[in-house]
Amino acid sequence: MQNNTYLKKNHPSGSDGVTTEQEEQIQTIILDHLPLEGPLLPILHALQNAFGHIPPQALPMMADQLRLSTAEIHGVIGFYHHFKPSPAGRHRVQICRAEACQAMGSRELEAHAKRALGIDYHQTTADQQITLEPVYCLGNCACSPSVRIDDQVYARVTPERLDSLLEPLLSAPIKFVS
Amino acid sequence: MMTTIYVPCDTTALACGADELVRYLHTHLNEANQTDAIRIVRNGSRGLFWLEPLIEVDTPKGRVGYGPVTLDALPELLAQGILDGDTSHPLYLGLVEEIPYLAKQQRLTFSRAGVIDPLSLKDYRRHGGWQGLQKAIQRSPQDIIDTVKASGLRGRGGAAFPTAIKWQTVHDVRLGEHQSSNLQKYIVCNADEGDSGTFADRLLMEADPYCLIEGMAIAGLAVGATRGYIYLREEYPNAHRILSQAITNAEQAGMLGENLMGSGHAFHLEVRLGAGAYICGEETSLLESLEGKRGLVRVKPPLPAIEGLFGQPTVVNNVLSLAAVPFILANGGEAYAQFGMGRSRGTLPFQLAGNVKHGGLVELAFGTSLRQLMEDFGGGTFSGRPLRAVQVGGPLGAYLPESQWDTELDYEAMAGIGAMLGHGGVVMFDDRVDMGEQARFAMEFCVEESCGKCTPCRIGSTRGVEVIDRIRAGHNPSDNMELLQDLCDTMVDGSLCAMGGMTPFPVRSVMQHFPQDLHPDLASQASTGSSAGAESC
Numbered sequence: 001m002q003n004n005t006y007l008k009k010n011h012p013s014g015s016d017g018v019t020t021e022q023e024e025q026i027q028t029i030i031l032d033h034l035p036l037e038g039p040l041l042p043i044l045h046a047l048q049n050a051f052g053h054i055p056p057q058a059l060p061m062m063a064d065q066l067r068l069s070t071a072e073i074h075g076v077i078g079f080y081h082h083f084k085p086s087p088a089g090r091h092r093v094q095i096c097r098a099e100a101c102q103a104m105g106s107r108e109l110e111a112h113a114k115r116a117l118g119i120d121y122h123q124t125t126a127d128q129q130i131t132l133e134p135v136y137c138l139g140n141c142a143c144s145p146s147v148r149i150d151d152q153v154y155a156r157v158t159p160e161r162l163d164s165l166l167e168p169l170l171s172a173p174i175k176f177v178s
Numbered sequence: 179m180m181t182t183i184y185v186p187c188d189t190t191a192l193a194c195g196a197d198e199l200v201r202y203l204h205t206h207l208n209e210a211n212q213t214d215a216i217r218i219v220r221n222g223s224r225g226l227f228w229l230e231p232l233i234e235v236d237t238p239k240g241r242v243g244y245g246p247v248t249l250d251a252l253p254e255l256l257a258q259g260i261l262d263g264d265t266s267h268p269l270y271l272g273l274v275e276e277i278p279y280l281a282k283q284q285r286l287t288f289s290r291a292g293v294i295d296p297l298s299l300k301d302y303r304r305h306g307g308w309q310g311l312q313k314a315i316q317r318s319p320q321d322i323i324d325t326v327k328a329s330g331l332r333g334r335g336g337a338a339f340p341t342a343i344k345w346q347t348v349h350d351v352r353l354g355e356h357q358s359s360n361l362q363k364y365i366v367c368n369a370d371e372g373d374s375g376t377f378a379d380r381l382l383m384e385a386d387p388y389c390l391i392e393g394m395a396i397a398g399l400a401v402g403a404t405r406g407y408i409y410l411r412e413e414y415p416n417a418h419r420i421l422s423q424a425i426t427n428a429e430q431a432g433m434l435g436e437n438l439m440g441s442g443h444a445f446h447l448e449v450r451l452g453a454g455a456y457i458c459g460e461e462t463s464l465l466e467s468l469e470g471k472r473g474l475v476r477v478k479p480p481l482p483a484i485e486g487l488f489g490q491p492t493v494v495n496n497v498l499s500l501a502a503v504p505f506i507l508a509n510g511g512e513a514y515a516q517f518g519m520g521r522s523r524g525t526l527p528f529q530l531a532g533n534v535k536h537g538g539l540v541e542l543a544f545g546t547s548l549r550q551l552m553e554d555f556g557g558g559t560f561s562g563r564p565l566r567a568v569q570v571g572g573p574l575g576a577y578l579p580e581s582q583w584d585t586e587l588d589y590e591a592m593a594g595i596g597a598m599l600g601h602g603g604v605v606m607f608d609d610r611v612d613m614g615e616q617a618r619f620a621m622e623f624c625v626e627e628s629c630g631k632c633t634p635c636r637i638g639s640t641r642g643v644e645v646i647d648r649i650r651a652g653h654n655p656s657d658n659m660e661l662l663q664d665l666c667d668t669m670v671d672g673s674l675c676a677m678g679g680m681t682p683f684p685v686r687s688v689m690q691h692f693p694q695d696l697h698p699d700l701a702s703q704a705s706t707g708s709s710a711g712a713e714s715c
Contacts, residue, residue, distance in 0.1 A: 037488065038450075040470030045412075045451055066470075079472040079629075080453035082412050098374030099569055102619070103532035103607045104560065136456055136573075136623065137372055138413050139380040140190050141605070142227035142530060142537025151415040155193035 025050065026058045030065050040066060040076060044083055053084035081133075089124040089131035091169050093117075094148040097134045100141035104156075109145050110134070112159040116166065127171040181216050181261055184234040184241070186292065188223035188384050189416045190377070196231040198249050206256055216261060222385020224292030225527075225539030226279055234274055237263035243271040279555060284517060285541045286505045286525050287498060291385035297423055299431050302388040308433065310507030314396045315441040319349055322400040326503065328511025330523030335368055335459075335496030336571065336600035337676075338522075338589045341503075344493055347483035348401040351491040356484075363403035364492040365394050366468065367500055369410040369417075370452050370459040373572025375531040375603030379497035381539055382527075383410075383417040386501075387424035388433075391447060393500035395438060396507055397493055398445040406447045407487070409464050412454055421449050456573075456627040460675050461494040463629055474631045475675045496601070498527060519545035522588040530556045532605035533565075542587075549583040552606060563608040567616075567692065571600025573623050574680035576687035577607075577616060596683070613692035618646045620684040628677060635678025638669045642685065646696070655697040659689065 029046045033039045043062060047054050054077055063070045077083045095110045117125055117132055124131045140146040143155035149165060157165075167173065185191075185200050200218060207213045226232060229245035233255075242263050244255060251269060258264045271277055285291075294301035302308070314322050327342035353361045367390065371379040383390060394406045410418055425447055428434045436444045450468055452458050458467045462476035465487050486492025502524065506514045515523040522544035528551055530537045535557035542551070548568065552558070559565050567577045576597040578585070585591055592599045607616075621642035628635045642665055649658045666682035666689075673679040694701035 038468050038470040041450065041453060041467065044453070076470070076472055080455050082452075082454035099573060099616070099619070100375040100531040100603075100605045102616070103605055103611065135413060135454070136627070137374045137376075138189075139371060139377040140193050141375045141377055141532065141603070142534070143190055143194060143230070144532060146193065148413070153189055153193040153416075155190060 022051075022055065023057060023061070026055060026061055030058070030062055034065060040068075040073065044077065044080075048083060053087050056085070089129050091130050091150055092133060092148075093130050093166065093169075094133045094135035094138070096136070096138050096140075096144070096146040096148075098137040098141075100137075101145040104144035106145040109147075109157060109159060109162065113162060113166075116159075116163060117170075125170065129170050130166065180214075182219055182236040183216060183261065184219050184221045184236075185231060186223045187220035187296070187416070187420075188230070189380060189414070190227050191223050191230040191232070192416065194230045194246065195249060199231055199233065199247060199252055202249060202252055206253075212261075219295050221294060222292050222296045223381060224274065224280060225288065225381055226277065226536075227538040228536045229271065229277075232271075232274075233260070235260060235263050239263070240273045240275065243274040243277070244269045245271060279536060279538070279540075282554070283541050284525050284543050286514065286517070287389070287502050288382065288386070288527060288539065288541045289505075290389065291381060291539075294386065296385050296387055296420055297427060299388070299427055299433075302386075306508065307388055307504070308392060308439070310504035311392050311395055311399075311433070311439060313507050314399050315439060315443070319400050319402060322396065322507065323349060325511045326400070326506060329502075329506040329514035330511075330518070330521070331499060331502055331506065331514065332522070332589070333496055334498035334502070334526065334601065336373075336598065338599070341495060341499050344483055344495070345397065345400050347481065348403070348491045348493050351484060356491065358489055362405065362488075362490050363401055364487045364490055365397045365401070365403045365406035365500075366461075366465065366487060366492055366494045367394055367406065367408040367497055368459060368461060368464055368494055369408050369414075369497050370464060371411060371414075371497070371601070372456040372459045373574075373601050373603050375569065375605035376529050376572060376601045377531070378527040378529050378539055378602060380414050380417050382497060382501050383414075384420050387421050388428060389501045389504055390421075390497055391424060391428050391434065393503040394447060395434065395445045396503050397495065397500060399438075399443055401491070401493055403491075403493065404444045404446065406445060407468055408447065408449045409452060409458070409468055410449050411452045411458075418449065418451065425449065455629075456623075457629045457677055460629075460677060463675075464494065465492065472629070474629045475677075477674065498601075517543035519543070519586065519588050520590055522590065526587070526599070526602045528587070528602045528604055530604050530606070532569075533559045533561055533608045534604075534606045535560050535562075544588040545586050547584050547586055548578070548604070551587065551604065552583070556604075556606065559606060559608045561608050561610075563610065565606055566609045566611055567607045567613060569605040569607070569616075569684065570603070571598040572603050573620065574598075574676060574683055575600050575603075576683045577613065577691065578687070579691040581691075596687070598680075598683070613688045613695035614646070614650050614697075615695075617685045617688035617696065618643060618650070620681055621646060624677060624681040632672070632674040632678060634669045634672035635674070635681070638665055638673075638678060639681060641665055642669075642681075646685075649696050649700075652697060652699070655699050659693070659696070659700065662689065 033043045059070045138146045147154045147157045232245035234241045290305045331341045332338040455473045457463045458473040463473040467473040482492045527541040540555045624639035630636045645662045
């Protein structure tokens with residue numbers, strides 16, 4: 001499903017405002033990783049690190065260098081939860097949904113997060129600050145429930161603690177809609 | 179005299195605030211003009227996670243611990259003389275090595291975890307590092323494999339396949355007999371630790387990364403592979419940072435690269451990040467992903483040992499299998515095999531997680547009972563409420579009711595009750611758990627994470643969620659239970675890999691042992707059902 005919106009939104013490529021400078025940057029990233037064995041995932045990671053998502057302009061460029069079809073690359077992007085085909089919020093907030101966290105109240109925590117931010121999973125707050133995502137295990141299972149904000153993991157997160165972690169990231173205070 | 183103080187840099191320790199403590203300590207030491215007298219080392223974690231952040235101070239008696247230390251408690255601890263090994267504070271734990279949780283373990287693979295600075299090559303060597311590789315270099319490849327065979331080591335990722343047999347298969351592939359005209363063997367480490375309730379791989383990579391590197395280099399020598407990859411999940415950014423640095427350090431020190439420890443053998447190692455797909459923990463899906471493709475499961479045969487990464491002979495081993503190898507080579511296969519029971523030799527790092535008072539890593543010889551592990555080490559539930567169910571072996575593992583807690587933790591004993599040991603994760607749930615919801619989640623997780631290649635897994639899981647929803651809503655519960663049973667059978671028998679093939683395990687266990695949670699009408703079957711159920715699994 002993700003794939004269809006992606007196709008609709010991003011074809012034809014090359015005409016939605018990406019500057020030549022950005023294209024050069026994309027090309028540099030691709031060429032830097034080309035000598036690797038199986039370079040596609042490292043390239044996608046590097047692109048996402050640089051741009052926050054995989055810029056649509058990068059698809060034909062990758063296809064060209066890797067001798068793949070854009071459809072194949074497209075399929076790879078769509079397969080992995082981590083890769084974002086379109087821009088996401090400035091911060092990524094992940095709530096662990098796996099069993100160890102469930103045993104410690106993560107179901108309440110995720111409901112609270114959605115309510116506090118006013119968004120569902122895979123959505124971004126209106127101020128473009130936070131994208132909310134589910135994650136299946138952060139490897140912090142002895143001190144559950146766990147939340148990851150960008151690259152930092154937090155242990156034993158209560159709804160109150162989550163509020164205090166989210167508040168500084170948002171442009172306006174959290175409003176509760178009950 | 180310089181005093182050394184240890185504050186872990188492990189993910190869980192950081193998640194509990196270890197970095198804030200270090201920042202405070204630096205400020206405090208600056209103000210007190212003590213920066214020259216105190217050395218702060220960022221060690222890995224000992225795996226006693228309920229005590230994190232666990233600060234250790236080196237004293238003439240040995241390393242004493244304080245934990246869990248909060249930022250609020252730190253000023254008081256400092257005032258009371260923590261840096262001199264004060265023994266009066268309530269957070270004082272005594273000698274860390276004598277904390278029963280740690281003292282009662284049999285740490286073979288995790289002997290250095292939390293003890294050393296994970297990135298210090300000097301520490302690693304001083305604590306027995308590189309001895310296994312040194313010995314491996316002096317032996318023939320077949321000798322190395324025989325040593326691993328003698329240890330009885332079986333794959334620690336969960337499938338428990340004998341490691342030496344895998345290695346032997348890759349070793350035996352020769353140029354000319356293989357479909358490829360250019361033979362390049364690979365060692366691939368599966369560090370895609372996606373099972374909920376497991377963190378042993380992460381802990382090891384963050385606490386003792388050279389141990390994994392050494393194990394992989396030994397595997398390389400054994401089978402004649404000169405290249406290795408660690409496929410690490412994206413959810414572990416801290417492990418990524420530490421591993422990458424460790425590889426760079428090891429290369430500079432000549433422990434990796436063109437000329438391994440001056441032996442003339444080459445071994446090049448690289449970390450590759452996954453991208454949030456659980457299925458990539460399945461070995462063939464992992465290989466597809468490493469090749470830059472969608473992580474679709476491959477049909478076996480051909481085995482990865484014959485045609486693995488890029489069609490080349492490939493050893494795919496879990497982090498813990500490879501990390502067990504340095505000990506085995508350094509001390510001999512028999513030294514490892516003397517631990518354990520039956521066909522499960524050596525130790526398994528169990529991981530206590532979920533609703534547990536004392537969560538953490540417990541490395542023990544196979545054969546302890548589940549109850550002992552949860553009570554003696556775990557100390558019961560975190561909430562203090564009665565324990566109701568335990569899921570062993572990750573999201574594809576069965577939920578065990580109290581009647582099964584005396585089962586011995588060994589591969590065969592667990593299989594005997596329709597459960598599995600898997601990667602050693604033990605997730606505890608108290609009496610507030612809704613097991614119907616857990617059964618539904620098992621199917622839902624499979625919907626989310628199925629690679630989509632085979633029908634029983636791709637479609638079966640969606641149908642599974644629907645049937646469970648109908649049962650829970652009270653639509654012909656008994657008829658739908660039959661349908662669910664049938665669906666589970668189809669998934670078990672017809673799926674291509676363990677994802678679809680084992681998703682029914684947790685579901686069936688709920689149907690057998692907790693049917694009343696699926697629907698109250700099914701409660702009457704619970705008492706008769708549990709004995710009948712045991713036969714069917």
